[in-house]
Amino acid sequence: MKKLALALSLLLAFAATTALAAEDGKALYAKCAGCHGADGSKTAMSKSLKGQSSEAIVKAMQGYKAKTFGGSKKATMENLASRMNDAEFKALGDYISKL
Ligand code: HEC
Numbered sequence: 001m002k003k004l005a006l007a008l009s010l011l012l013a014f015a016a017t018t019a020l021a022a023e024d025g026k027a028l029y030a031k032c033a034g035c036h037g038a039d040g041s042k043t044a045m046s047k048s049l050k051g052q053s054s055e056a057i058v059k060a061m062q063g064y065k066a067k068t069f070g071g072s073k074k075a076t077m078e079n080l081a082s083r084m085n086d087a088e089f090k091a092l093g094d095y096i097s098k099l
Pocket residue numbers: 028029031032033034035036045046047048049056057060061069070071072073074075076077080092
């Protein structure tokens with residue numbers, strides 16, 4: 001019975017984290033919408049973010065942070081990504097992949 005209670009509380013904690021991450025992604029994306037569009041489909045600045053997988057977004061953000069990814073306009077993204085962490089990239093990726 002104790003084990004079941006532990007398993008349940010772990011499950012609840014996990015569910016809470018997942019829900020939080022989705023909300024965080026939405027809040028974080030407010031910083032991105034100006035350039036990438038509210039639904040990620042604006043292509044004046046870059047390739048469309050809409051339609052990309054969470055993994056692709058995380059990889060791109062990590063690449064900008066590490067300065068190993070990007071095109072001719074990467075300075076903006078390098079600057080932004082350098083002030084963010086992996087948990088934020090993941091939350092953003094999860095949010096953007098569902099736009
Ligand atoms: C000031 C405008 C601006 C803002 C704000 C901005 N971006 Fe960008 N983003 C760009 C530009 C310009 C590029 C293309 C850079 C290059 O040449 O590599 C880009 C590229 C990207 C790419 C790579 C797309 C691809 O597949 O090539 C991703 C992912 C991305 N941005 C995510 C974000 C996220 C997430 C945020 C918010 C945290 C954000 N951007 C905020 C201008 C912006």
